[in-house]
Structure formats: structure tokens, C-alpha cells
Amino acid sequence: MKKVLFATTALVLSAGVAAAEVSLSGDGRMGVVYDGDNANFNSRARVKFTLSGESDSGLAFGGAFRVDQEDENGGSASQGAAGSVFVSGAFGRVEMGDVVGAPEALFGDFYEVGYTDLDVDGGNDILYLTGDSANFTENNNPELLYTYSTGPVSLAASFSDGTNPSAPTDGQEMAVAGAYTWTNYTFGAGYEYIDGGDTGVDAGQVDLAMVAALGATNVKVFYATGTQDSTLDNNFGIGADYTMDAWTFGGYVQYVDLDGATFADYGDAAADNAVWYGVGASYDLGGGLSVKGGIADNDLKNSDMVADLGMKFSF
Amino acid sequence: MKKVLFATTALVLSAGVAAAEVSLSGDGRMGVVYDGDNANFNSRARVKFTLSGESDSGLAFGGAFRVDQEDENGGSASQGAAGSVFVSGAFGRVEMGDVVGAPEALFGDFYEVGYTDLDVDGGNDILYLTGDSANFTENNNPELLYTYSTGPVSLAASFSDGTNPSAPTDGQEMAVAGAYTWTNYTFGAGYEYIDGGDTGVDAGQVDLAMVAALGATNVKVFYATGTQDSTLDNNFGIGADYTMDAWTFGGYVQYVDLDGATFADYGDAAADNAVWYGVGASYDLGGGLSVKGGIADNDLKNSDMVADLGMKFSF
Amino acid sequence: MKKVLFATTALVLSAGVAAAEVSLSGDGRMGVVYDGDNANFNSRARVKFTLSGESDSGLAFGGAFRVDQEDENGGSASQGAAGSVFVSGAFGRVEMGDVVGAPEALFGDFYEVGYTDLDVDGGNDILYLTGDSANFTENNNPELLYTYSTGPVSLAASFSDGTNPSAPTDGQEMAVAGAYTWTNYTFGAGYEYIDGGDTGVDAGQVDLAMVAALGATNVKVFYATGTQDSTLDNNFGIGADYTMDAWTFGGYVQYVDLDGATFADYGDAAADNAVWYGVGASYDLGGGLSVKGGIADNDLKNSDMVADLGMKFSF
Numbered sequence: 001m002k003k004v005l006f007a008t009t010a011l012v013l014s015a016g017v018a019a020a021e022v023s024l025s026g027d028g029r030m031g032v033v034y035d036g037d038n039a040n041f042n043s044r045a046r047v048k049f050t051l052s053g054e055s056d057s058g059l060a061f062g063g064a065f066r067v068d069q070e071d072e073n074g075g076s077a078s079q080g081a082a083g084s085v086f087v088s089g090a091f092g093r094v095e096m097g098d099v100v101g102a103p104e105a106l107f108g109d110f111y112e113v114g115y116t117d118l119d120v121d122g123g124n125d126i127l128y129l130t131g132d133s134a135n136f137t138e139n140n141n142p143e144l145l146y147t148y149s150t151g152p153v154s155l156a157a158s159f160s161d162g163t164n165p166s167a168p169t170d171g172q173e174m175a176v177a178g179a180y181t182w183t184n185y186t187f188g189a190g191y192e193y194i195d196g197g198d199t200g201v202d203a204g205q206v207d208l209a210m211v212a213a214l215g216a217t218n219v220k221v222f223y224a225t226g227t228q229d230s231t232l233d234n235n236f237g238i239g240a241d242y243t244m245d246a247w248t249f250g251g252y253v254q255y256v257d258l259d260g261a262t263f264a265d266y267g268d269a270a271a272d273n274a275v276w277y278g279v280g281a282s283y284d285l286g287g288g289l290s291v292k293g294g295i296a297d298n299d300l301k302n303s304d305m306v307a308d309l310g311m312k313f314s315f
Numbered sequence: 316m317k318k319v320l321f322a323t324t325a326l327v328l329s330a331g332v333a334a335a336e337v338s339l340s341g342d343g344r345m346g347v348v349y350d351g352d353n354a355n356f357n358s359r360a361r362v363k364f365t366l367s368g369e370s371d372s373g374l375a376f377g378g379a380f381r382v383d384q385e386d387e388n389g390g391s392a393s394q395g396a397a398g399s400v401f402v403s404g405a406f407g408r409v410e411m412g413d414v415v416g417a418p419e420a421l422f423g424d425f426y427e428v429g430y431t432d433l434d435v436d437g438g439n440d441i442l443y444l445t446g447d448s449a450n451f452t453e454n455n456n457p458e459l460l461y462t463y464s465t466g467p468v469s470l471a472a473s474f475s476d477g478t479n480p481s482a483p484t485d486g487q488e489m490a491v492a493g494a495y496t497w498t499n500y501t502f503g504a505g506y507e508y509i510d511g512g513d514t515g516v517d518a519g520q521v522d523l524a525m526v527a528a529l530g531a532t533n534v535k536v537f538y539a540t541g542t543q544d545s546t547l548d549n550n551f552g553i554g555a556d557y558t559m560d561a562w563t564f565g566g567y568v569q570y571v572d573l574d575g576a577t578f579a580d581y582g583d584a585a586a587d588n589a590v591w592y593g594v595g596a597s598y599d600l601g602g603g604l605s606v607k608g609g610i611a612d613n614d615l616k617n618s619d620m621v622a623d624l625g626m627k628f629s630f
Numbered sequence: 631m632k633k634v635l636f637a638t639t640a641l642v643l644s645a646g647v648a649a650a651e652v653s654l655s656g657d658g659r660m661g662v663v664y665d666g667d668n669a670n671f672n673s674r675a676r677v678k679f680t681l682s683g684e685s686d687s688g689l690a691f692g693g694a695f696r697v698d699q700e701d702e703n704g705g706s707a708s709q710g711a712a713g714s715v716f717v718s719g720a721f722g723r724v725e726m727g728d729v730v731g732a733p734e735a736l737f738g739d740f741y742e743v744g745y746t747d748l749d750v751d752g753g754n755d756i757l758y759l760t761g762d763s764a765n766f767t768e769n770n771n772p773e774l775l776y777t778y779s780t781g782p783v784s785l786a787a788s789f790s791d792g793t794n795p796s797a798p799t800d801g802q803e804m805a806v807a808g809a810y811t812w813t814n815y816t817f818g819a820g821y822e823y824i825d826g827g828d829t830g831v832d833a834g835q836v837d838l839a840m841v842a843a844l845g846a847t848n849v850k851v852f853y854a855t856g857t858q859d860s861t862l863d864n865n866f867g868i869g870a871d872y873t874m875d876a877w878t879f880g881g882y883v884q885y886v887d888l889d890g891a892t893f894a895d896y897g898d899a900a901a902d903n904a905v906w907y908g909v910g911a912s913y914d915l916g917g918g919l920s921v922k923g924g925i926a927d928n929d930l931k932n933s934d935m936v937a938d939l940g941m942k943f944s945f
Contacts, residue, residue, distance in 0.1 A: 019602075020602060020603035020628075020629060020630040021630055022339040022340060022341040022362055022630050024339070024652040024654070024679075025652060026652040026679065026681045026693075028681060028691075028692070028693045028715040029715070030715045030716075030717070030724075030726040030727075030772075032791075038791075039791065040791045041710075041726055041772050041773065041774055041790070041791045042710060042772070043710040043714070043715050043726035043727050043772040044707065044708050044709060044710045044715070045679075045681060045693035045694070045695050045707045045708070045713050045714070045715050045727070046707065046708050047652055047679045047681070049339075049341065049360075049362045049382070051341045051343060051360060051362075051628065051630045052630070053602050053603045053604060053628060053629075053630055054602050054604075055600040055601050055602045055603075055604040056600060056601030056602055057600065057601070059600065059604060061343075061603075061604050061626070061628050062343070062628070062630075063341075063343045063360035063628065064360070065360050066708075067382060067679070067697060067708075068706050068707065068708035076383050077359065077360045077361065077383065078359050078360070078361045078381070078382075078383035079359060080356075080357060080358040080359045083360050084358070084360070085343040085344070085345045085358050085359070085360050085628065086345075087345070087604075087626060094345075096345040096356055096358035097345075097358050097360070142345075142356050142357070142358040143356065144356055160356070161347075161353075161354065161355045161356045163352075163353035163354070163355055285685040285686060285687065285689065286685050286686030286687070287649075287650060287683050287684050287685045287686055288650035288683045288685075288691075289683060289685040289689060289691050289717075311691070311717060313650075313681065313683060313691050313692070313693065313715065314650060314683075315650040315651055315652050315681045315682070315683055315692075334917070335917060335918035335943075335944060335945040336945055337654040337655060337656040337677055337945050339654070364654075364656065364675075364677045364697070366656045366658060366675060366677070366943065366945045367945070368917050368918045368919060368943060368944075368945055369917050369919075370915040370916050370917045370918075370919040371915060371916030371917055372915065372916070374915065374919060376658075376918075376919050376941070376943050377658075377943070377945075378656075378658045378675035378943070379675070380675050382697060391698050392674065392675045392676065392698065393674050393675070393676050393696075393697075393698035394674060395671070395672060395673040395674045398675050399673070399675070400658040400659070400660045400673050400674070400675050400943065401660075402660070402919075402941060409660075411660040411671055411673035412673050412675070457660075457671050457672070457673040458671065459671055475671070476662075476668075476669065476670045476671045
């Protein structure tokens, strides 16, 4: 799940460009991560290609992917399994590739804590059911995401093609979402559905979101409840960030109640509900350099608090 | 096999450049492919690096490869197994890497049908015997391709080095080709040969080609016959394309007769000859955006027609 | 081990840049390599990303990695296992990633022979004990390298974090080095140490180096002796290069005496000491194009001389 706080801004159509081009951007980070037992060095450098063009009649088209980007099955942008391509115009924007689901396209995730994201104890990602290679990655990539924005209204729909002649499971996923912005507040709702195909296990999820942009403060509230055979009972979360001069402070807390499943993956096979949270801060040094750190933990047994502190680079 | 309609244009020497540089280009596509059973989303985004320089005395040198480019064995451009490098001057052009064979360098393939190429039923690729990682890829990459052009005459030669101390098979491939252009017509011939080394299976092939560039219409005719232990008896094909305003229409048909082999790979183990074809069209929206679609099929048993329709991006 | 003749020049702080950016450079090569039995074609093309930025207060930050760059375990720059990132200022330069050890950062390796490096018989790499993914690569990447330069003095320190909760061996490596430059001569010393962790095998090494930059001639002398459980008894080497107009001539010779180990990897299980050497030349054609060749061999049994000749491209 992509780390976007207010993803609705992504619906603005690309400004017209004079000529088709490939542009480069990059990011980096370096610092120290405490994993609950030890402190380790952690660094990385990445480069992203952004493709952009405009047809004679003003249709925008393009795409984007990172050099290192591969999906969980080793698929690359050259196979439609990482990054994405799009075409956009007055009709909205059609994007194909390793896209997020419709609700995530409109509501994003919570504030990202720490310079490395610190998601081992739960993390800032909202528990969307679909998109972002969450299901049937071997079958259904690329997926399609459609977004449209007019005045205060934003709409999104996403779906996989649901066919895979060579695989035993022929599942499909689809989702719709809508958002309405009134003054500084955006209210949204979405519905996601997975047809499990030959597995016979179908799952649905209703998503509700509220985003408030109050000057230097952003607040996001999210609620989801599972339907059909979903293992999610309820997910409630709240995230916020506050900017003061060069400082930004932020955090999130999520409550998750499972239905017929436990947090065994997190080392607590007896727990069917959990609370996790993270808080952090960053200081902007200008020119693309910032210092960022955070801590994160959950209330499950055998869980240790994790923390990091480092520099983030943007090029 | 590379998709080049009139590859002879590639023989023009690179224009002199002021300074050595790395430039970026890219392509993308998105649409729907019907594979004979189902319709599936299909998209991709790719970026290519082009390296170019010129020595003080005017010798051009450079290379090119794609970010995603690897050969069938996972070899990359950094190992000479994908992309290629070249040096060119009055003596012609010497290219090393994952190159095509000499006849393909001069005659190319037929018109590419559909926005995804649609080659599962046969395809627009001409059945050249050598080059393009067709044989001994684990042994002989990189291969060498030499091309020379003067007035109406184009010449090409290609060969692998034929030595591989660590592999059991020590095969080698080589090919020569020539073309003569008279008014709008180019006539060409080539000979390709594989020394199977320790396998003892040698194969040869004679290639004949004619290309006509008649204003808005291009026509290509190709004939090949196998020699020595080749499993190809005969290959005859014709391809054409016609451009009218923003529209381009094109297609190909190939007849292939095998010798001591069958089309079992295509699901028809009883057939030793086949006809396959493809037709398609594209509409240029300007700025690097076009809409393209096509259909392709063959006359083998258990074969379904395939089709696609989508957008192609060029950056 | 990186191929840097006078690595001390790398200590110059990056010049301030107006805006954060990603720039491209590349290299290529093509030619013929004689591997002792056969002559083979050998070519490659590579592209490197250089990331650079400057904070409002003048802190430089950046990073660099190649498209094809992965460490021995398949790790990429996006995991801190290839390439590196840095931040530098008046305090010096802190670099994290797949860095070299402190002594190699100051003294580098010997002149690289041939257009392909020709290191199968020993090579121009100095036998540093640490850095450059030499040890614990699965545990300890990224590593940290600190360098500082003031007037005639250069200092360096490098270390891995020494913790790896998931691996059985919890080793750590660290090194320090210093250099003093007087007129055309640089004298340096370093100490490297590996704490083998659970293996109980610790190793140390004392390094001494002298570099002379005498106009067109560069000479480097290196001596190392192993301590603790090191399998190196002594390593003595000398390398030089001389530039005359467009020509550059260079070479190296290394003597290595092992302690409780043999050169079985080189096909001579009875030998515990060896001499290897290489000589070569290059001719600069300008614009980034040069012709380069060399030969290399050692005095071990069953060893064949290797040689190459080809073109090197720089973009």
C-alpha cells in the first residue's frame, strides 16, 4: 500500500507538456534502526523514471516506475507488474499496472512514521482489501484504476480482469469509492470485493474515511468492516500530522478486530484483536534533506518497540 | 528477433555529437488482449538508455540497452548479454552484444500486428537461423555484427566466437548478407550457418528478400530454405503496410514447411507445415500517442484467433 | 574492491549544487579476451545514477549506484546492499552502503590492467581485509565509511554494525586508516579487524602504503601483514603508471605469503605463496574513447597467461 496522506491531490490532471519525455527523480536515506533487539545501519538509494506526453488533441499520457521496482513475484514494469501507465483527459484518468484499489486512491494511508516506515509492528498502512498487488498477483496484474474529479466530488473504480487461463484459481477483485470535499473536510466511502473464484472464498469490505486539512494540521479517520467471508471484523484508525516551521510531527493508532483469524503472524496466536501505533517527527533542512525519526509498537505479546533515526534525501 | 520493418535505415552512421552522453527514451502501452479464451488487461512501461560519443578523429561509439533488458539466461547488458555497444566510422559499423544476425540486420521482420505484437500463433518475426540469442546463448554472448553501406550497397556479417571452455557444447554461428537498392526496391540475399560443435548437428539456411518502398506503401517478401541438418524445409512470407493520413494498416502471412519436425509446440504434432497471418491497424494521435489493434491466427488444429486493442506510448 | 588508483582525491567535498538532481553517466567496452585457452568476444554497457543535493545550510548529500548493480547476494541499492549514500560537510563525509573499508578508501588498488581488468590470475586488487562486501555480506550491509581531510592529513574509519538477529554468525568488521601528504608523496597506514562472532575466528591486518605522484608517473607501494587468526602472512605489492601524450603504460606485481592456507582456489593446493603481475597500456582517442590492452599471469602451477585488447567507452 502506497504511503500517501491525502491521495486526492493525485487526481489533479497532469499539466500539459510540450513534448514526450522521460524524467528522473530519486530518493535516499541513511540512519540507524532499532529492531527491538539491536541497532542496525540502514540505508538505500533509489531512482524513479517518470514518462509524460500529450497528444495533439491534449490527451495526457504517461507512466512511472522505479529502477528497482518488482512485484512480489519478480514481475517488472516491462510486464505491467510494477509501476503503471495512464491516459487522462476530460473523462478522468485511466491507469493500468500495479495500481492501488479505488478507496486507497482516494484516501491513502496514515502518516509514515520514522525514516524507514517502521511497519513491523503493524504500521501506518490502512487495511484495504484490494489493489496494490494484495491478491492474485500472479493472475491479474496489471489491474485498472479509474479516477475522476469534478468540483468537490472525486470518484474511483478499480478492478482486475479476473481471468487466468493457466492458473487453478480464477479470482477477481473490484472496488469503488467516492469522496466529497466541503470546506476543509473530505468525507468518503468505498466498497471492495474479492470473488475468490475456484477457492470459493469471497470477501467484501466497507470503508469509511474522513480527512480534515486544517491549516498546519491534517487529520484522517478511517473505519472498515468486513463482509462475506472476510477475516476482518473491524478496523478503526486515526492519523494526524502537524507542521510548525521546519518541524513536522505525526502519528497514527489502529485498532483491528479479526473474525475467525488470529495475529499468529505477529507472534501472538491467541489474540484476535490488536492495537498498534506509531509516532514520529521530521525536521526539514531544505534542498531535499530532512532528519526524521519515530517509534512504533503494538499491544500483542512478544512484541518489542522499534525505533529509527536518520536522514531522508529527495532528488 | 527485433521488430524492424526496414532495418537498412539503421545503417546510416550516427550523426556526430559534441560530447559523450547518456540519453533516455521510453515507451508504454495499455489495453486489452483476447488470448482465444478470455480478455485480459495488458500494460507495460519501459525505459531505454542510449550512450553516444565521438572521438577526436570523428569515430562514433556508443551503445544502448533497456532498464529491464535481460537475455533468456538472466544475463544483463553489463555482461554483454543484452543490449549492445558499437563503434563506427568510414570502415562501417562494428556492434557487439545481443545483436541480430547479418540477414536480420539488413531485412528486419514483417509489420508488427496489434499493440502487443500478438505472436503466439506464429507472429511477424521472420525465421532467421542465427542471431538475437537464438542459439548457444549461454556460450557465445556477446556476438559480433558488422555492417557497411556505400551508395546502393549494404553488407553485413555476424558471428559468435565459437569457444566456451566450460560448456560441453562448443557451437558457433555465423552469417553474411548483402542488399542492393535500385530506385524504390531493395534486393537482398543471405546465408546463415550453425556449427553444432560437439552435438554434431549442423544447420544452414539461404535467405532471399525484396523490399519495396512505394510512397505510402511498403512491401516485403522473404524466402528461406534450410540446408544441412536444418529442420526448416522452406519459409515464404510477405508483409505490407499502408499509411493514409493518421492511419496505418498492415499485415503479414507466412508459410512454413518443416523437415523432420512438426508443430508440436503449437499443439499440432501431426502438422509439418503451417500458414499463419496477422492484420492490424493503428491511428496516430500525435505527440507519441497512438491507438493500435490487430488479430492473428494460423491454420493449425487447436489454434484460436487472438486479438488486441490498446494505446501505445512513445517518450 | 573498487579500482581506484589514487583514492584520496575522492575525499574532496562535492561542489555545492543549486538543486537536488539525478544525473546519468555510462561506460562501455568491446574487444577480445584470451583466457589461456581461447579468444572470446567480450563487451558490456553500463549506466550509473549519481544523486546530488545541498541543504539550505550547505550540507552536501547524495548517492550513486549503477543500474545493474547488485551485491553477491542479489541485494540492490534499494536495500543498501549496492551503491551508497552520503552526507558531507565541514565535519567530513559519512557514507553508508556497499562501501570500501577505511584503508581502501585512502589507498585504493593498483593500476587496472587490460580493458577487462584481467584478474583471474590474481589481479590488481590489493588484499584488504575489510569492506566492499568482503565479509558477512548477508549480515552487515550497509556498512559505514567516514572520511575526513584537512590540509595534508586524511583520515578514514569504517565499520559494520555487528548485529544480525536472524543469522547464526554475528560477526563485525572495522578499520581505521590515516595518510599524510608531503610534496608529491603520500604515506599512509591502516589497521583492519574482523570479530568473527560465533565462529570464534578473529582476524586482523596492518596495512602500510606509499603513493608518489611524480608528474607523468604514479607509483604505489603497499605492504600488509596479518595478525590474530588471519590466513594472510604477508602481502607486498608495487604498481605504477606512466602517461606520455595519449599513451598510458602501467602494471603491478604482488607477492603473497599465506599462513595455514594454500592457493587451492587457483589450482595449486601445494603452494602457500605466489607472485602475480600484470602489465598493460592504453591509448586515448579523445571524447571518451580509448584503446586498452594487457596481459596478466602468476607463478602458480597450472596457470595460463591471460590477455585482452579492446576499446573502452566513457559517457
